[in-house]
Amino acid sequence: MATVKLDAMGLRCPQPILKIAAKLPEMHDGDVLEVSGDCPTFEQDVRKWCERMRKTLLAVNHQGDARVAMIQF
Amino acid sequence: MSDNATLLESELFQQTLEVLSAAADGDLSARLELTSSEPEVQAFQAKINKLLLHFQEHTENYHNSSMELAMGLSECFQVMADVRSGNLDASVGELTTGSSEELIAKLGTGLNETIAEIREQIDTIERQRYAIRELSTPILQLWDNVLALPVIGLVDTRRSADIMERMLAEIVNQQSQFVILDITGVDVVDTRTADYFIKVIRAAELLGAQCFLTGIQPAVAQTLVEIGVDLTSLKTLRNLQEGLKECLRSGAQKEARDAKFARLGTGGKGKGE
Numbered sequence: 404m405a406t407v408k409l410d411a412m413g414l415r416c417p418q419p420i421l422k423i424a425a426k427l428p429e430m431h432d433g434d435v436l437e438v439s440g441d442c443p444t445f446e447q448d449v450r451k452w453c454e455r456m457r458k459t460l461l462a463v464n465h466q467g468d469a470r471v472a473m474i475q476f
Numbered sequence: 477m478s479d480n481a482t483l484l485e486s487e488l489f490q491q492t493l494e495v496l497s498a499a500a501d502g503d504l505s506a507r508l509e510l511t512s513s514e515p516e517v518q519a520f521q522a523k524i525n526k527l528l529l530h531f532q533e534h535t536e537n538y539h540n541s542s543m544e545l546a547m548g549l550s551e552c553f554q555v556m557a558d559v560r561s562g563n564l565d566a567s568v569g570e571l572t573t574g575s576s577e578e579l580i581a582k583l584g585t586g587l588n589e590t591i592a593e594i595r596e597q598i599d600t601i602e603r604q605r606y607a608i609r610e611l612s613t614p615i616l617q618l619w620d621n622v623l624a625l626p627v628i629g630l631v632d633t634r635r636s637a638d639i640m641e642r643m644l645a646e647i648v649n650q651q652s653q654f655v656i657l658d659i660t661g662v663d664v665v666d667t668r669t670a671d672y673f674i675k676v677i678r679a680a681e682l683l684g685a686q687c688f689l690t691g692i693q694p695a696v697a698q699t700l701v702e703i704g705v706d707l708t709s710l711k712t713l714r715n716l717q718e719g720l721k722e723c724l725r726s727g728a729q730k731e732a733r734d735a736k737f738a739r740l741g742t743g744g745k746g747k748g749e
Contacts, residue, residue: 421546
């Protein structure tokens, strides 16, 4: 199981989600994707994405204006 | 105090500034309260509110539409990854195929149709493979108690396992006493192939069947000698005809022995009485 980092800082919806989607084929079961973003709807969008794609959102950490979402595949 | 200063300090101006600042920071839900008694000012405030509402609706629509696209693409990517890892039961869900976004709905539907076609083609290949397998290792009931396995072409691990599995099952089903493994149609035999034949014959013998290897081609015999394969432990005969003759001869001898034992058994019993 690997942890992959994805920088979506400065990107606006739906770019962070599209970046996550593009990472999908590289991820394996159990891998964790650590995505950082600062779009106002970032956290809400990531939560929706995880729900629809049946992925586990382990945590969303706040780092100033940025959010770091940990998604387990 | 100048007119400008009065305007800047007015409650109306402050409220407008607050609402517009919030909008500039991304919060388009704030609205101006229509408190002024002046109709022109109220109209101005209402226009600003209408503009904010328009922006809010437009932004929400854009966000929803973008998210719909992103979600649909994500699902298609997921399904493609699943299919690539061998899961042909994966399919794009109704949320995507029935999406209001035509592009993503068509992509999802197209992907599902492609998977269904691949599945159908794989089924066809599997059926053909099964048919080829059945045809490539026919088992013939050549005579009473005699099975023949004509082997044609190359014999690899998979095929040898097929031959062994089918032959052993047939020996048990038919209660056969003799098996002829005819390799007239085998042009190439290496140590591994020879080893397969030895194992197949040994396994048949463990079930009580007597085995003969027939039809070794001159070139194959030469190769076997050159590579040092020892087939002396196997009973080899020139061709299928010789194999059948040997089976019939051995069968007749066995019957004669059995009859003799039966007579001795009956005689012994009678003597004792």
